[in-house]
Amino acid sequence: MSRKKIAAGIVLSALVGSLLTVLAAGAFLRAAGFYGDDVLRLFGVMKFIQARYVNAPDTTHLIDGAIEGMVASLGDPHSVYMPPGMFGALRQQTEGAFGGIGVTMGFKDKRVKIISVLEGTPGEAAGLRAGDEILAVDGAPTSEMQSEEVAMNIRGKVGTNVTLRILRDGAENDVTITRATIQVPSVRGTIVDGTTIGYIRIASFAEHTGDEFAAEMNRLAGLGMTSLIIDLRENPGGLITSCVAVAEQIVPAGPIVSVVDRDGNEETYRSRLAERKYPIVVLIDENSASASEILAGALQDTGAATVIGTTSYGKGSVQTVLPLMHEDGLKLTVAKYATPSGRFIDGIGIVPDVVVERSPQDASDVQFEAAKRWLIDHPTL
Numbered sequence: 001m002s003r004k005k006i007a008a009g010i011v012l013s014a015l016v017g018s019l020l021t022v023l024a025a026g027a028f029l030r031a032a033g034f035y036g037d038d039v040l041r042l043f044g045v046m047k048f049i050q051a052r053y054v055n056a057p058d059t060t061h062l063i064d065g066a067i068e069g070m071v072a073s074l075g076d077p078h079s080v081y082m083p084p085g086m087f088g089a090l091r092q093q094t095e096g097a098f099g100g101i102g103v104t105m106g107f108k109d110k111r112v113k114i115i116s117v118l119e120g121t122p123g124e125a126a127g128l129r130a131g132d133e134i135l136a137v138d139g140a141p142t143s144e145m146q147s148e149e150v151a152m153n154i155r156g157k158v159g160t161n162v163t164l165r166i167l168r169d170g171a172e173n174d175v176t177i178t179r180a181t182i183q184v185p186s187v188r189g190t191i192v193d194g195t196t197i198g199y200i201r202i203a204s205f206a207e208h209t210g211d212e213f214a215a216e217m218n219r220l221a222g223l224g225m226t227s228l229i230i231d232l233r234e235n236p237g238g239l240i241t242s243c244v245a246v247a248e249q250i251v252p253a254g255p256i257v258s259v260v261d262r263d264g265n266e267e268t269y270r271s272r273l274a275e276r277k278y279p280i281v282v283l284i285d286e287n288s289a290s291a292s293e294i295l296a297g298a299l300q301d302t303g304a305a306t307v308i309g310t311t312s313y314g315k316g317s318v319q320t321v322l323p324l325m326h327e328d329g330l331k332l333t334v335a336k337y338a339t340p341s342g343r344f345i346d347g348i349g350i351v352p353d354v355v356v357e358r359s360p361q362d363a364s365d366v367q368f369e370a371a372k373r374w375l376i377d378h379p380t381l
Helices: 003-031 036-052 059-072 084-095 147-154 209-222 240-247 291-301 366-377
Strands: 080-082 103-108 111-117 133-137 161-168 171-178 187-191 197-202 227-231 254-261 266-271 280-284 306-309 317-323 329-338
Touching: 036 059, 059 080, 059 329, 080 147, 084 147, 103 147, 133 147, 147 161, 187 209, 197 209, 197 366, 209 240, 227 366, 240 254, 240 266, 240 291, 254 291, 280 291, 280 366, 291 306, 291 329, 306 366
Parallel strands: 197 227, 227 280, 280 306
Antiparallel strands: 080 329, 103 111, 111 133, 133 161, 161 171, 187 197, 254 266, 254 329, 317 329
């Protein structure tokens, strides 16, 4: 028998073996309720690559790529496949202290923008501002990274440096920042000069935000507060439980937010507040996201506050993290938020009752001034 016939027989045997394996797998998966044709395509391509690719492929890498591609095909910036390095960094950062620069970021239309810069952090000292676009981290373009990867690369060991390429007003600049441990209270308050209006700024919804908010409310009440401004501008969100803990103190009895999954199942968080004490104005802007939108939406829908500012970010979805079998993981959007009136704000945001735009040319904080005027003109509930 000629060498060509022998080679052809080997190839044919490999292909037939691969085909039989695929058909057997397809039959099993069809019985389990999967779409047979799609499963056959997936496994057929994998088996063909394994049998014929010029260099023997690593099967684990093939599966990793398939999972990453599946998640990317969802078109959801908040759903991401995390390979072992990224997932390990996420676990380290959620289990203990980590170094950062004190900024929160928004990811939209494949662009990375700074939403807020926390006071007293390396980011503030370096002159970063809300609205700055991050083009690269240590020379790596952010356009080629997933959202989680951008965050992981900016965070790191305390005392080490990270270099960001920043786009501001059409000009690009590299900024080198030394990472530090970021521990900043999420709530601060004061009485507005010459008035009895209280002002509480919530920077994010962290673990102790509910207790911090209660403490500030009590302190300002002791100073004679008769009305309240809650500033949620540049607040990227955080823990839904902390948001609910704040809402329970100012939202009238009834629903605060509902978490709705794909099948319409709802988990509703409720307030049992018997009586509201103060007229309230809430300030939001285009960088108010997630939990801050939940609070603003609940106050708006229940008539407990007047919302002033600009339309919020529109991040109204819930993610869960699933560890996989090779030290990797998956973060997947599994539900959406609905406000008390049933509004889904994902991709839409909260539209203020009173729209007040800001401009770099403003001599004062025009949104804050509008909130103060509103409360002076509406002193009672």
